[in-house]
Amino acid sequence: xxxxxxxxxxxxxxxxADAVRQVDGVAVSRVASRDADRARAFxxxxxxxxxxxxxxxxxxxxxxxxxYLASPNSVHVDQVxxxxxxxIPVLVEKPATLTAADWDALxxxxxxxxxxxxxxxxxxxxxxxxxxxxxxxRLGRIRRVSVRYEKRSARYDLVLAGEQTNIFDPAMGGGxxxxxxxxxxxxxxxxxxxxxxxxxxxxxxxxxADGLGSALAxxxxxxxxxxxxxxxDTALPxxxxxxxxxxxxxxxxAPRRLVLTPHGGSxxxxxxxxxxxxxxxxxxxxRDAVRGxxxxxxxxxxxxxxxxxxxxxxEPAN
Numbered sequence: 269x270x271x272x273x274x275x276x277x278x279x280x281x282x283x284x285a286d287a288v289r290q291v292d293g294v295a296v297s298r299v300a301s302r303d304a305d306r307a308r309a310f311x312x313x314x315x316x317x318x319x320x321x322x323x324x325x326x327x328x329x330x331x332x333x334x335x336y337l338a339s340p341n342s343v344h345v346d347q348v349x350x351x352x353x354x355x356i357p358v359l360v361e362k363p364a365t366l367t368a369a370d371w372d373a374l375x376x377x378x379x380x381x382x383x384x385x386x387x388x389x390x391x392x393x394x395x396x397x398x399x400x401x402x403x404x405x406r407l408g409r410i411r412r413v414s415v416r417y418e419k420r421s422a423r424y425d426l427v428l429a430g431e432q433t434n435i436f437d438p439a440m441g442g443g444x445x446x447x448x449x450x451x452x453x454x455x456x457x458x459x460x461x462x463x464x465x466x467x468x469x470x471x472x473x474x475x476x477a478d479g480l481g482s483a484l485a486x487x488x489x490x491x492x493x494x495x496x497x498x499x500x501d502t503a504l505p506x507x508x509x510x511x512x513x514x515x516x517x518x519x520x521x522a523p524r525r526l527v528l529t530p531h532g533g534s535x536x537x538x539x540x541x542x543x544x545x546x547x548x549x550x551x552x553x554x555r556d557a558v559r560g561x562x563x564x565x566x567x568x569x570x571x572x573x574x575x576x577x578x579x580x581x582x583e584p585a586n
Contacts, residue, residue: 269293273334348385482495
């Protein structure tokens with residue numbers, strides 16, 4: 269049994285704990301927070317037996333074999349370093365770091381110490397994405413890809429009211445690109461590899477972060493347009509266009525309904541069966557990694573995605 273300590277008491281940690289309950293061979297043993305009462309309350313909510321005040325106490329606990337970090341983006345590097353130095357495997361919430369260079373340094377540290385480190389990018393381990401990948405040969409030569417993740421955050425209302433919140437706070441590494449844009453960018457890398465180049469534009473909001481954006485990625489023989497937003501919603505699907513057929517998906521982060529339409533033919537609807545909790549796949553992958561699975565390809569995908577984020581973020585939001 270791999271006993272996982274959770275850092276962070278947000279809703280994403282609650283979903284992770286629920287996913288852990290659905291995966292054999294893992295269990296949540298402790299919850300860490302700087303506030304002891306908050307740690308205890310959250311541990312009671314998810315059914316974890318233990319708590320810790322702060323990361324150091326968690327890493328020193330004799331019932332913690334691995335950690336899941338769901339702390340603010342801006343502190344990921346420091347916390348991952350401390351866990352790796354304690355020889356504790358790490359599953360770090362996306363975005364793993366704010367820059368590709370930071371990620372590369374962490375991966376080098378993990379490999380030197382022979383400790384597992386992967387990003388909690390649920391899209392990479394989703395059965396829907398695997399189904400999309402399997403269908404690509406039926407599309408013929410790929411010519412255009414459009415992927416998007418646009419979902420208005422309830423916390424945007426706080427920004428409109430003049431308040432600050434972590435996910436829209438640039439000092440905490442917040443913003444739409446790093447919170448939602450990483451999903452379609454990671455899917456792009458997983459399905460087609462790293463593009464030859466990318467150019468993006470972002471729209472700023474009152475908090476100082478980006479609220480939405482778009483990017484155009486260049487591949488040999490085709491282009492990919494990417495859209496993300498935390499301040500608007502969309503009903504548009506993602507789509508991959510080939511010379512022989514097109515494939516639409518209801519959501520690029522967790523595809524569940526695919527529509528394949530051959531050139532001049534009738535549409536074929538493909539339903540994807542998957543766990544309701546979309547984090548189950550990443551927990552399974554983390555378990556397998558701790559048991560010895562090679563995660564170098566996982567780490568390389570994260571690095572490629574973060575290089576795209578770096579390139580898009582280099583241009584200031586307007």
